[in-house]
Amino acid sequence: MKKFLIKLKSKLNWVTVVLVVITFMVAFVVGCRTGAKLAHETIANNQKQDEEYKKAYDEELAKLTDVYETDRIIENIIEDAIAIDYVEFLNDKMKGRTVFTSGEIFSLETHMFKIMTPDSEIYTFSNSSTNTNIKVGDKIKVYGTVSNKKESDICIINALKIENL
Structure with a gap:
């Protein structure tokens, strides 16, 4: 019986080691997938912000262009005043x-x-x-x-x- 317990103990140590290794591997894969998902979300958010900033920039540029055009038209009108x-x-x-x-x-x-x-x-x-x-x-x-x-x-x-x- 003593020999049996020693063999069982050594097998349990190997099973424990294998389970620990599997647990670390699963944790690593889950962590990588979560990190990749967060990276993808961050990229998507940055692209959305870039689009919003570009839209706001384009709107401001259009306003400035409109003001410039309006000023130019007024200047042309008052030349003949x-x-x-x-x-x-x-x-x-x-x-x-x-x-x-x-x-x-x-x-x-x-x-x-x-x-x-x-x-x-x-x-x-x-x-x-x-x-x-x-x-x-x-x-x-x-x-x-x-x-x-x-x-x-x-x-x-x-x-x-x-x-x-």
């Missing part, structure tokens, strides 16, 4: 024309402002310009198109460009 004639303006003979004038802002609302020229002429502007950093008392030069709309019997000029003087 003429000095506003107050009498013709009051008689509605300047509607649709691109004009410019200079003066001091004396009234400022959300999307409207009024200026008085050095000759005490008063003009009302609708502010569609990108320059919104204006305040009462500023001396400015304004380019715009004379509108067909009237407010309280006063013709309105749509401001295209505002320059601080």
